[in-house]
Amino acid sequence: MPPKLEYALEAVNQRLKDSHVKVRLFLRGNMIWMKATLPPKPHIDRPMPYQQSISVGVPATEKGFKRAEEEARLLGSRLISKEFDWSQYIDSDRLPENRTARSWINDFKRHYFETHSLSESTWKGDWEKIYKRLPPDEPVTSELLTKIVFTTERNTRNRLETCNKLQILADFIGLNVNLRQYKGSYGASKVQDREIPSDEDIVRYWRKIPNANWRWIYGVMAAFGLRDHEVFFCEWREDGLFVRKGKTGQRLVFEALYPEWVDEFGLRNIRLPKVKDVDRLYEERKLGDKVARQFRRYNVPFPPYALRHAFGIRTVKFDYHPTVAAALMGHSPNVHLKRYHRHISDKQNIEASQRIMSRDDRPKPPIIPHT
Template identity: 35%
Template sequence: MKNIEHQIKEANGRLRNYGISIEQIGSRLYLRATLPPKPLALKNEWHQQRINITVATIDGVKLAENEGKIISLKLDTKTFDWNDYLKPKLETNTAKSIGEWIQKFEEDYFQKRQRNFKTESTWKVEYKTVFKMLPVHETLDAEVLKQIILATTPDTRTRKRFCLTLKLLAKFAGLDFNPDSYSGNYSYRSRQIRSLPTDKLIFESHSSLDNVKWQWVFGMLATYGLRNHEVFFLDLEQLRAGNKIVTVLAGKTGYRKIWPFHPEWFELFGLPNVKIPDINLNRSNSEIGATVSQRFRRNDGLPFKVYDLRHAWAIRTLEYGLDVTLAAQQMGHSLSVHSNLYHAWINAEHHQRAFDLAISKSDRPMPPEL
């Protein structure tokens, strides 16, 4: 039996000539088309809009397809009237409390992805932290969502997260609410940039660690720019065999290979002699990473955050002249995220080192003689 996604795809193929399409948003089916403005709308011209039709079922797809043809005919004959469609939508939105919508949203979220430590962590950080601020017994409407967003500090990561998350909840519930205008100007570059540890300080800090297992972890983080939790998900046999190219088997962004910067640290830090701490790995990546951060902060009193080792690795690759695309891949970033995140860390000293390295290359182009 064909699933609902396949049924929608086939129906949209038949509706293509009608200038209308079916979309599934959460548990509802919508028709999308270029339509006249709604009554009392601020926008006066025709534009792409959705009409809430029915529940997302196989029979619902058939109903939506037939309604799409009817709407197309009404548009052609200039008999389309928004009042025929707004009332059912209003009844749908007011039928459930915010708490009920959140529950249905969560059910839908985990129906579309495997429930594991990674997805549970994403749900907790990106969604639950926002949803817990909502008045769960009130009716879901645009004004409630707007006031929750405006209660956050403008131009912050928190404001941006609230806008993104509540926009998704509104879309799921079929509510006409777009908070993009409240999102503000937050970006990676808006964050306060702190000083990164120098290579000399990193080396000295490694030497000062007493516990050999955590010293090994520190060396791996410094040499390969790993995320804190990834040090526990490596191909250790390759390391023991003396292979300087590390293979990450699992973690936030999955499988990838990383090269050492500086390569000399591989031997100086004794990285082939694997001595990994025995900690509880039956947890989310963020919880494992927090254990690493807490261990170095509480027991060793590092003069910097251990995650700064990852940032320092990223800047170090620039000094080596590594192409930014390759650095991004090795860190498990997209190119845009990598560039935006680390652009602000790069100062005049880093530019000078990169310049000196480029000038020192024997194969660099030479200017013509005068």
């Protein structure tokens, strides 16, 4: 929620100016900083005061601007009374170089949870695993973040996620660094055709799985496009298969593609394999590993997520509108278009067009009587 007008950047700076406080606020990323003409720091060999910046250490929220105005007035008062001393700031946590990575990450986590809808398991799985790479007792610098980015392989999901998550942290701190320039070419379009089984192969390998419970897991992923962890938290309802929890929360998967697979794969009777501590494994984001190991055990030559990708491509073949298809799969229409529509060949597009044009209810041109 944007700050109220009373405690926005322009309003606070105007009050400081009207009060003849010679301090101004500005933003680096989402953090508030003070700028003023200050004496050189003790280790800087300069004879005269010059424009310098001090971090207030708070984000750009209503509460943050209120705190920042107080700090700016205090700084202005110290300057006028000639009581300013760099030890009041250098020895505190106001300056990034004097704060540890642990301190910044803890503050960022609190801020992010206040401003975003995020679960603890998502934080641990998507964010904390990257921030753990920072030395906890060292300061966070542009050089350190760039070094961590370069430890990841180019053009991989790991590189992309590392760049994105570290850039968000850098913006929060107020560091002037562009890490996204190193993210490479990895993206949703990197789903390779060779990784996606044909519908015929999906049926063939389903038949080869000897364990009925894991055969059900495989079948429900294939027919409903569930994520590998969602299969443990679904139930039948009148309108379809309901996912109780997963990466994007609850959702109703209201159609199987193909509907015939529900009976062929025996999906009406939910048969979950005996997996200990399912909830703990879910929180630790390890359920997917459990499913992948079973796929390898039964010699399935593709990863579990390939079944979801095959489902995504099938929604296009079924002429589902991207918005509806995205709702089926529990992601955004933009992700759906980017990830799956590129797999549709010219032949499939022509076939889809012919089906549409052969319908009796297709749009007809207007009839304009001759006058």
